[in-house]
Amino acid sequence: MYKISKGDQFNSWTVLSQAPTRPNNIKHWLCRCTCGTTREVSQHNLIHNKSKNCGCFRVVSEHTRKLLSEANKGVPKRPKGYQHSEEAKAKMKASQVARRERERVEAEPQVSSGKNASHLS
Numbered sequence: 001m002y003k004i005s006k007g008d009q010f011n012s013w014t015v016l017s018q019a020p021t022r023p024n025n026i027k028h029w030l031c032r033c034t035c036g037t038t039r040e041v042s043q044h045n046l047i048h049n050k051s052k053n054c055g056c057f058r059v060v061s062e063h064t065r066k067l068l069s070e071a072n073k074g075v076p077k078r079p080k081g082y083q084h085s086e087e088a089k090a091k092m093k094a095s096q097v098a099r100r101e102r103e104r105v106e107a108e109p110q111v112s113s114g115k116n117a118s119h120l121s
């Protein structure tokens with residue numbers, strides 16, 4: 001079993017003292033975040049890095065930022081005015097609806113000739 005003792009550090013948490021064990025027998029530790037917030041954190045969360053801080057520290061790591069910026073470089077920007085006009089959208093939608101309707105009508109006899117045959121007569 002992993003031992004935690006006072007003064008241990010887990011990411012932004014510094015262990016201050018052991019907190020009362022919860023009814024479900026999960027050990028908790030009173031920890032202080034680097035920002036000064038104190039909170040009881042379960043031993044499991046500390047050991048498995050499930051809780052790295054009180055929630056204040058949401059800064060993207062340097063590594064992640066680099067990956068993101070490289071990913072963005074590869075994406076060509078859409079020219080301005082790329083968006084479809086309302087008219088074009090309406091046309092597209094109409095044709096989609098029409099096609100769906102046609103497919104539905106064509107599929108209907110096959111579908112209903114089976115189980116739902118009783119409904120037809």
Ligand SMILES: [Zn+2]
Binds near residue numbers: 033053
């Ligand atoms: Zn914090």
